[in-house]
Structure formats: C-alpha cells, structure tokens
Amino acid sequence: xxxxxxxxxxxxxxxxxxxxxxxxxxxxxxxxxxxxxxxxxxxxxxxxxxxxxxxxxxxxxxxxxxxxxxxxxxxxxxxxxxxxxxxxxxxxxxxxxxxxxxxxxxxxxxxxxxxxxxxxxxxxxxxxxxxxxxxxxxxxxxxxxxxxxxxxxxxxxxxxxxxxxxxxxxxxxxxxxxxxxxxxxxxxxxxxxxxxxxxxxxxxxxxxxxxxxxxxxxxxxxxxxxxxxxxxxxxxxxxxxxxxxxxxxxxxxxxxxxxxx
Amino acid sequence: xxxxxxxxxxxxxxxxxxxxxxxxxxxxxxxxxxxxxxxxxxxxxxxxxxxxxxxxxxxxxxxxxxxxxxxxxxxxxxxxxxxxxxxxxxxxxxxxxxxxxxxxxxxxxxxxxxxxxxxxxxxxxxxxxxxxxxxxxxxxxxxxxxxxxxxxxxxxxxxxxxxxxxxxxxxxxxxxxxxxxx
Numbered sequence: 001x002x003x004x005x006x007x008x009x010x011x012x013x014x015x016x017x018x019x020x021x022x023x024x025x026x027x028x029x030x031x032x033x034x035x036x037x038x039x040x041x042x043x044x045x046x047x048x049x050x051x052x053x054x055x056x057x058x059x060x061x062x063x064x065x066x067x068x069x070x071x072x073x074x075x076x077x078x079x080x081x082x083x084x085x086x087x088x089x090x091x092x093x094x095x096x097x098x099x100x101x102x103x104x105x106x107x108x109x110x111x112x113x114x115x116x117x118x119x120x121x122x123x124x125x126x127x128x129x130x131x132x133x134x135x136x137x138x139x140x141x142x143x144x145x146x147x148x149x150x151x152x153x154x155x156x157x158x159x160x161x162x163x164x165x166x167x168x169x170x171x172x173x174x175x176x177x178x179x180x181x182x183x184x185x186x187x188x189x190x191x192x193x194x195x196x197x198x199x200x201x202x203x204x205x206x207x208x209x210x211x212x213x214x215x216x217x218x219x220x221x222x223x224x225x226x227x228x229x230x231x232x233x234x235x236x237x238x239x240x241x242x243x244x245x246x247x248x249x250x251x252x253x254x255x256x257x258x259x260x261x
Numbered sequence: 262x263x264x265x266x267x268x269x270x271x272x273x274x275x276x277x278x279x280x281x282x283x284x285x286x287x288x289x290x291x292x293x294x295x296x297x298x299x300x301x302x303x304x305x306x307x308x309x310x311x312x313x314x315x316x317x318x319x320x321x322x323x324x325x326x327x328x329x330x331x332x333x334x335x336x337x338x339x340x341x342x343x344x345x346x347x348x349x350x351x352x353x354x355x356x357x358x359x360x361x362x363x364x365x366x367x368x369x370x371x372x373x374x375x376x377x378x379x380x381x382x383x384x385x386x387x388x389x390x391x392x393x394x395x396x397x398x399x400x401x402x403x404x405x406x407x408x409x410x411x412x413x414x415x416x417x418x419x420x421x422x423x424x425x426x427x428x429x430x431x432x433x434x435x436x437x438x439x440x441x442x443x
Contacts, residue, residue, distance in 0.1 A: 062276045112313065115334030115367065119313040129334075131364065139367060140360045143337035148277075148284050153360035155280050163366065164358050165333065170298040170371040178302050178348050178393050180400045187401045203344045205289075 024104035025137075035067030036158065039077035039101065043094040043130065045084030048144040049111040053081065056147035068154055074100040079157065082134075085113035085120040086127040098134045106157055109136045110150075112143040119143075182214045190214065192251050200244045209241065213248050225252075286355035291338040293356040296331065296369060300350035303327050303373040303387035307342035307351055316342060325375045325384035333359055334367040348393070378418035380425075385418035 042050060056063050057070065071077055074097040082094060098107070109130040112118030117128030130136050140153035155161040182190055193214060198206030216228055229249055233242050277284055286292060308316040308329070315335035320327045342351045361367055375384035376391050394415055398408040417425075 059275050060277060061279065065276065112335055112337055115364075116332060118335055119337050121314065121335060136364075138360060138362055139334055139364060141334045141336065141367065142357065142359065145359075146286075146357055148279050148286075149357045149359065151279055152358045156360045156362065161280060163361055165293075165361050165366055167366045168369045170369075172298075172371075172373045172389070176299055176389060177396070178300055178350075178389055180393070180396050181349060183400055187397065198344075204291075204340045207344060 021103045021105075025106065035069055036078050036154075037069055037071045037076050038079045038081050039071055039074045039097065040081045040083070041074075041094050041097045043082050043084040043090040043114075043133075044087030044126070045111065045113055049083035049114070052142075052144040052147055052150060053083075053110070056150040058147075061147040061151060063151060063154065066154070066158075074098075075102065077101045077105065079106045079108060079154075080134075081108045081110055082114050082130040082136075083110045085117045085123075086130055086133055088125045088127075091127060091133055094130075095133060106137045107134055108138045108140060108153060108157060110140050110153075111145060112141055115139045115141050182218060184218050185214055189252070193248050196247055196251055197244060200247060201240075209244055210248070213245060217252070225249075286357060290355045290357070291340055291353045293333060293354055293359055294331065294336060294338075294342060294351050295354040295356070296351045296371070298329075298350070298371040300348045301329065301371060301373070302348055302350075302390040302393045303329060303371075304347065304390050304393075305329075306345040306347065310341040310345040312339060312341065313337045320375070322375070322384055325377070327373045327375055327387055329371045329373070331369050332367055333369070334364070376416055378421055379413065379416045380421040381418060383418060391415050 040050065040053060053070075055061065068079075074080065078101075080098060080101055084090065086094065098105075107130065109115050113120060114130050117126055120126045121128040127133060138153055138157040140149060142149050145153065152161065156163060185193075194207065194210045197210035197213070200206065201209055212232075213229075216232055217225060219228065221228060226249070229245060233245060236242075303318070305318045308318045313335050315332050315337070317330050317332075318327060319330075338353065340353050343349075343353055346352075359367075373387045373389060376386055376388040377384050391412070395408050395412055398411060399405055403411070
C-alpha cells in the first residue's frame with residue numbers, strides 16, 4: 001500500500017444517490033402514513049447535540065406524539081440523524097449506518113458541526129460536515145439546537161412547516177452613513193463605562209447594562225440623573241444590577257477613575 | 262387509584278404545544294445573529310472575533326468591493342460579534358427556527374464599496390468606515406472643519422502613506438546616510 005494517496009485526505013465527495021432512491025424519497029416525504037423511525041449517528045460530536053435530542057424526547061417536548069421514535073438499528077430507520085463534525089475515526093461507522101438503512105431515507109445534519117463542521121471545521125482529522133460524506137436533506141443549525149429547533153427541523157423534513165430562513169444578499173446603495181452611538185456622551189467616558197460594565201458582568205450582559213445606563217444618561221428629563229438611576233434600579237429590583245450601576249455612576253461623577261482597574 | 266387521578270388532574274399537561282403554537286425563547290437566549298447591513302461599516306472586527314469562522318470578509322480590489330458573509334450553519338451563537346461590533350450592526354436575536362432544506366439558504370451576504378486612495382487610486386478601505394472615523398473624530402471633540410481636513414489623510418492607503426513618509430525622510434537627508442533610496 002502506498003503511503004501517498006492521489007487525492008488529499010479531506011477531499012471527500014458524498015456518496016451519490018441512485019435515481020430510484022431519490023424518487024422514493026419524494027413519496028416518503030409527501031405521504032408517510034406511519035411513524036417516523038429515527039436512527040441517531042454520532043459522527044464525532046461532543047454529545048451536547050445528543051443531550052438535546054434526548055431533551056426533545058422528554059415529556060415537555062415529547063416528539064413521540066408525532067410518531068417520531070428513536071430506534072436502535074439503522075435497518076429500521078427512515079431518518080438518519082447525524083451529529084458531529086464527521087471525524088476521520090467516525091466516517092466509516094457513519095457510512096455503514098447510511099448503507100444499512102433501507103432506501104427511501106432522509107439524512108438530517110444536526111448542529112453546527114453536522115451542518116458545516118462548526119467550530120471544528122478546519123481541524124486535520126475532520127471532514128467538516130455530514131454532507132462531505134453522505135447526501136443531506138435537512139440542515140438543523142444550532143450549537144446545540146434547542147429541542148424546539150429540533151422539532152422545527154423534523155417538521156420541516158416531514159413537510160409540516162415551511163422554511164423561514166432564506167439566503168439574502170445586500171448591496172450597498174447610495175450614500176449611506178452610520179451615525180455614532182450615544183453622540184451626547186463623551187467618547188472617553190463611553191469607553192470607561194463599557195469597560196467597567198463588561199468587567200463586572202461579562203461581555204454580553206455587560207454590554208447590555210452599559211447600553212441601558214447610557215440611554216438613561218441621554219434621556220431628556222428635567223429630573224437629576226441620580227434620581228432617574230434610583231428609580232430605574234427600584235424598577236429592576238436586582239441587587240447585582242444595583243452594584244454594577246452604582247459603579248458606573250461613580251465613574252460618571254469622577255469618583256473612581258483610575259481606582260477600579 | 263383515585264389519588265393518582267387526582268394528582269394527574271392537578272398536574273395537568275406538561276407538554277408544550279410548540280409546532281402548533283409559538284414557543285417564546287427564554288430571556289437572554291442566544292439565537293440567530295440579526296444583521297443590519299445599513300449600520301455595518303465593514304470594519305471586519307466581527308470576522309476576526311468569530312471563533313468558528315462563521316463570519317468572513319473578502320476584499321475584491323479589482324471590483325472595489327468588500328463582501329461580508331455569515332454562515333448560520335457554522336455559527337456557535339457565542340455573541341462575540343455582538344460584543345466587538347462598534348456600530349451595533351449585528352446582535353443575537355431570540356430566533357431559533359433555522360432549519361433549511363438547501364445549504365445555500367444558510368448564507369447571508371452584504372456587499373460594500375471601497376474608497377480609493379487619493380494618491381494611487383487603488384481601492385483600500387470601505388467608504389462607510391472612513392465616514393465613521395470622521396464622525397468619531399467629531400464626537401471626540403475635533404471641530405467639524407478640522408475633521409473634514411483630516412479626511413484627506415484618512416483617504417490615503419497605507420502603502421502611499423509609507424511612501425510619502427520615506428520621501429519626506431529622504432528629503433531631510435535622514436535615509437541617504439544609511440544608504441536607502443526611496
């Protein structure tokens with residue numbers, strides 16, 4: 001066996017479907033008059049997707065009320081649900097499961113990894129998506145998809161709901177200009193506030209808190225800022241938020257510049 | 262038996278009616294990034310921050326265009342793009358119904374025009390970004406007339422800036438001494 005292959009390792013091409021199978025699949029999608037049997041293939045996932053699939057089977061989401069049932073063998077399956085980024089080690093088991101399933105079969109790529117390889121898309125041992133190996137019919141993005149997103153994906157696969165996401169292209173036209181956020185707050189102060197809020201609350205909530213606080217500062221209101229802030233905090237009634245907003249207030253009044261960081 | 266039935270009636274039905282009735286996402290849920298191309302200045306901060314490379318930007322100098330692209334199939338919903346965006350053009354929305362039948366539907370693109378360098382006439386930076394920098398200078402306290410004067414400097418590409426710097430140094434006799442000719 002030669003060590004050098006003619007094609008690069010990652011240049012895989014998906015198995016092609018036979019024409020007859022494609023015809024059968026159309027009828028399967030349109031009038032399936034029985035339960036849908038799902039076989040789950042983990043082709044190198046981190047298990048978060050599998051946990052969400054099982055969450056979709058719990059009484060709260062209960063996909064079995066639609067007759068969607070997880071089966072232990074690909075020979076019973078109508079739907080093959082593939083999670084994971086298709087790693088080198090799991091590609092043969094995934095291919096064997098695909099080949100073992102009887103012919104009108106739907107393949108669903110589940111999660112960011114299943115759709116495109118996700119955060120692992122450029123690793124050396126990863127093919128980057130289920131559709132590099134086997135033809136995929138439905139993509140369910142999400143990292144991991146919530147049980148509700150899972151139900152939506154199945155409803156889409158079985159033709160119960162319509163697709164919401166569409167490809168979109170935007171082309172810049174005319175003389176668009178982007179205005180600066182919070183034009184009435186000095187630029188340096190804005191940076192200090194955003195930095196402090198993020199330091200205390202993390203990047204996502206910190207940004208939100210800083211935005212709310214700056215909106216409060218910019219309000220056209222006759223009352224003094226301290227009173228407005230107190231009213232806002234009383235309304236929110238959250239000790240964590242109170243702590244952070246007081247810290248931001250101290251920056252505005254110049255009490256803590258250079259001491260907190 | 263009666264006790265059990267009583268318990269069943271008391272508990273009621275725990276299953277959500279989801280596909281038949283909308284299911285609102287939990288507060289702070291991180292769903293599909295909502296992108297507002299009109300607020301975007303094509304600065305590429307999000308494409309650098311994106312850990313999964315779901316966001317990408319390609320510059321076509323010949324056509325004078327820069328194309329921003331997001332692949333929802335690769336997004337891991339971390340919100341880093343939302344954090345770094347200086348104009349709040351991208352923000353995570355509570356939308357989670359993202360499943361598609363065709364892979365092409367997972368992509369969203371936006372195309373921006375590039376401004377040309379005043380000296381060599383090569384497109385080098387998005388027009389909107391330069392406008393935004395001027396607006397930022399005004400906000401930072403520079404009088405508007407002066408900020409507009411700065412625009413002449415901002416609309417020169419880095420290569421030409423270096424070139425003019427070198428010529429200036431050479432004119433002052435600084436570089437001839439170490440044997441560099443501009």
